Amino acid sequence: MSATETEYLTLLGQRAKAASFILASLTAKQKNLLLATIADHLAQRKDDILQANAQDIIAAKQSGLTEAMIDRLMLDEGRLGGIIADIDNVIALADPVGKEAESRVLDNGLRLTRRSVPLGVVGVIYEARPNVTVDIAVLALKTGNAVILRGGKETLTSNKVLSEVIRDALVSLDLPKDAVQLIDSPERSLVSGLLRLDKYVDMIIPRGGQNLQRLCAEQSSIPVILGGIGICHLLVDKQADLVRAIDVIANAKVQRPTVCNALDTLLIHQQIAAEFIPNIASHLHSLGVRFHACAIALPYLDGLGFDVTPAHDESFSTEWLSLTLGIKVVNDIDEAVEHIRQYSTGHSEAILTDNIHTASDFMNQVDSAAVYVNASTRFTDGSQFGLGAEVAVSTQKLHARGPMALDALTTYKWLAWGDYTCRQ
Amino acid sequence: MSATETEYLTLLGQRAKAASFILASLTAKQKNLLLATIADHLAQRKDDILQANAQDIIAAKQSGLTEAMIDRLMLDEGRLGGIIADIDNVIALADPVGKEAESRVLDNGLRLTRRSVPLGVVGVIYEARPNVTVDIAVLALKTGNAVILRGGKETLTSNKVLSEVIRDALVSLDLPKDAVQLIDSPERSLVSGLLRLDKYVDMIIPRGGQNLQRLCAEQSSIPVILGGIGICHLLVDKQADLVRAIDVIANAKVQRPTVCNALDTLLIHQQIAAEFIPNIASHLHSLGVRFHACAIALPYLDGLGFDVTPAHDESFSTEWLSLTLGIKVVNDIDEAVEHIRQYSTGHSEAILTDNIHTASDFMNQVDSAAVYVNASTRFTDGSQFGLGAEVAVSTQKLHARGPMALDALTTYKWLAWGDYTCRQ
Structure with a gap:
């Protein structure tokens, strides 16, 4: 990775981390307003989005992609409408942040609780379908996380417009636009770089085939959620x-x-x-x-x-x-x-x-x-299991296994209140 | 890593995985009997253990380790008694395996539940104190996991005897001795090799300083529980x-x-x-x-x-x-x-x-x-928090955060019963 790329990714990471602290303080109501605003902005910017996607489709045809592949890249009014409608479904889900468990008063008087909190910054690496850009950004924001997106090069133009629309929605509510950032270059070395950004990124979700999963397992110094491969x-x-x-x-x-x-x-x-x-x-x-x-x-x-x-x-x-x-x-x-x-x-x-x-x-x-x-x-599917939303299907055993719902985008911290309490 | 080392580690991994399937089928009663048997064997083989440890201490003195360091390596009758007594505490804890959650009948009649099960094979890399060999083996077996141990070279002789005693206890109950295996060579390349054994090992717990944690984060293709470093x-x-x-x-x-x-x-x-x-x-x-x-x-x-x-x-x-x-x-x-x-x-x-x-x-x-x-x-400590046993203190956000208790050595699987049920 070049020095410029390192600098670029470090900046992305720093901005995402800074944004994540602000997101973590939002109430469920504020986050749902944000999601509704994103849906509005996507509807308003429909023409820009479809135009950008049309450019991706032309390029895909020129580079000889199969019909099936091109169909996966393609957005039309109906599909975009579906993506926007899905945001309403996510708004309707309960916010998994702020739940408390294991709450009790210890013998020494220390009051202890384990509160669910956002993970922080999630990195998502995906291929083809541009709907993932919106889906994953919405799921991340719903749970108070910042997200760094790395989509496939075939939909880079679509993804740029989609992420810009989401960032505009954030800005319209005085929220940090860097809560959602897209890696806007197709350079493969940026994927490797993202996988080493452990100072800023808390979780990597690769949504793609076996090669991508393997690359992430082998190169990432950030915890990775492997999945989506089913024999x-x-x-x-x-x-x-x-x-x-x-x-x-x-x-x-x-x-x-x-x-x-x-x-x-x-x-x-x-x-x-x-x-x-x-x-x-x-x-x-x-x-x-x-x-x-x-x-x-x-x-x-x-x-x-x-x-x-x-x-x-x-x-x-x-x-x-x-x-x-x-x-x-x-x-x-x-x-x-x-x-x-x-x-x-x-x-x-x-x-x-x-x-x-x-x-x-x-x-x-x-x-x-x-x-x-x-x-x-x-x-085996989040909606079939009644989990509401599906972030991914994990085939690994740590953190989450099988269909991952919103709570897989949270962690917890232990909070304890004492009265100037010392350990014996 | 040499071909011989690769072969050695692959064999370790295969044996551990095979043993893990048998361990996963044990009842809490069987696992507690195993732990009690291990305590008995350790008490019976006290002299062998202390003799082996005395050899480690002589070597440590010859190689000029500090007094403080030598004290950390040292076992005496009192310390060994403490290690054995701790096994009783683990026996007294509830078995986290076999709990069911999210159980419900879906609209289509499919009966769904999420059952806690052992992780499978846990790899633990640690330094100095030989008590970790027993502690971690006991916690792994209590939760139905096989374990591959990699201790420090300063206590290799002690660890060899301790792991042999535990393996003998397994055999005495007709259980697979490969549920507990020790990497019995101090070669550093074997640590790197262990970290790539993702086909067989489900989780790596490094218990040691910053350098070890960093090595694991960077090299492991297996999920790692980082922790134990507190600024x-x-x-x-x-x-x-x-x-x-x-x-x-x-x-x-x-x-x-x-x-x-x-x-x-x-x-x-x-x-x-x-x-x-x-x-x-x-x-x-x-x-x-x-x-x-x-x-x-x-x-x-x-x-x-x-x-x-x-x-x-x-x-x-x-x-x-x-x-x-x-x-x-x-x-x-x-x-x-x-x-x-x-x-x-x-x-x-x-x-x-x-x-x-x-x-x-x-x-x-x-x-x-x-x-x-x-x-x-x-x-911040498992026993202070009332969690029973402490496997490690995690400073990462996935799977477990803070003091990790026995349930951090489990995962879950989704089980579903239908009546020749098809997806609509």
Whole structure:
């Protein structure tokens, strides 16, 4: 990183930290007014935002991005309306800041409490979708945090306008505009620099693929919330209802195959493999699913009228994010659990079984953020869990695991009142 | 790191992870029996342990360690008895594993709960005191975690015997001995290697000085709990009771100057500086305290009959861990808060004031793990806070902040029971 870049990031960090102290003192009412003001400003500046996005789209087409990718970058009146409407949902949520717990008077008279407070400064590194710029800024401000945003280069023009609109809204209420700052250069070295800004930044949230997650885990001196990568498994036990199983598996695989809680590997108990595999495979094939199958499963997939890829080294260590599905036959639940321990990213796993002991064993032995009995993996999601807002889906074990709600953007401090109290 | 070292650490990691799955399935009763068995084995093997420690002490003397340092390494019958007695205290604590929260039935019939579970594998890097080997192994096992220990080279012989005794206790109950493993070589590269073992290790706790903390923050790809470094401040407000203040400040500074919650910098409101500084300084001097004072404080320290060091660049950024104290006069509470924001390590800060508004402002504006009104900073401690056991004192904001109790060695997973439930 160049000296200029270091200086630039240090300034960003200092400004964010200074802003965070002011944000931390705001009441829930003041923060909700801020969010409403941001929604107003976004609505008023609609044309500027769509114009900036149109520039990003032209550049994306020129650089040959796929249609699917371009669709992800694209904002139109409807989508922008949705982003603005979502702000109202966040306003309606309870403020997790200022809750007190563990309050008590100690034997020596010291009155102790543990109060929830904002984290301070959150750094968010994300790709593609420009809605994240607004979403994450709004969630951070709702919880009294300053935020440093680093979006993808494909939406830099959109992100610049979106963050400027949010900063204008802050200024209109005499609040520090540096509560929301965008890294406005696509230089990759700035990501590495952001990850070492531990003097000012309290948490890094990478929202993107495996490479970004790995980069953050390896380079960051700031605590990182890893997540959003799901190699998800579903085990069909020998005692599952093999008729009802079909809809659940189809739901897990097909409903939205491009997301992290979609099914990647179907594990099938060997005792029902001969009966079940042709049925489920035919059904999923009719929905457009392709298969990578283990050597034991392959014969059962023969003669169904479609090709099947024999599972190779990476078939079970790939998050498909598409209509491909791995199929593996297991001898028993132990082998299924072993497979999951080896290949899972700790996101979401499910078992279908009517045996209560098998269900319980699976839940106890599988160490993932979400474990399901007789349900689709697709439920791992903040709004499905009824958590209100989703900041990210964590697959690590510290601070927050699974869908992270607003309270994951807070920490706490211990407060104690004495009467000139000394330790004995 | 050499290929042999990589292989060695990978094996350690794999064994720890495998052991962790078995530990996670133990009941509180089984875990308490294990702890009692460890206490028995330690008592039975007392002579072996003291003999090993005697070897470490001889080596320490030969290599010229200070008396104070050698005292920290030393075990005798009394100290070993204390270590064993502490195990009983941990047995008496409630098991934080298996608590359920957020339990509810969602609109779609899915029954959801968030269950506390062990973290898995904890890596602990520590220096000097061999009691940590037992303490941390016991706390990890109590919470169903496997642990990889990396102690200081000065106590390697003691640690080898202590960990072997614990492993024998595990084996005597048919539990996996690899639940507790010691890195049995003093090579520094093994610390770096441990910090990259993210495939197997879920959390790193460094218990040691600033250099170790920094190394872990910078090199670890595993989440790290930083802590135990306290540059602690106490502000004497213009409205403090200047008579009662003296005992509190003496308590914060003198009671145990070598620990992290001892006072490092005394901030004094300018309106009471002339009156208070000579009084507090004379009293502290009589207790053996030396001073580094800012330019405004210096004249008030003149003619008291002892020398005072003018504060230099590092006077306020040093954790003294000794009877030295920084003194700085501030214009008002804002300047005090600014000073704390600049120099504090986020551990413990205090204000002495009889003004309720000033107290409240200080508590709200100071962003440290523990903030005190009219009390000594010395209370930041798991047992003082009534938390039972103290794993570490965290000065970071994620996962745990301040004194960390047993529940900081747990995470949670979301469990959901459906009836072949699909997402709409």
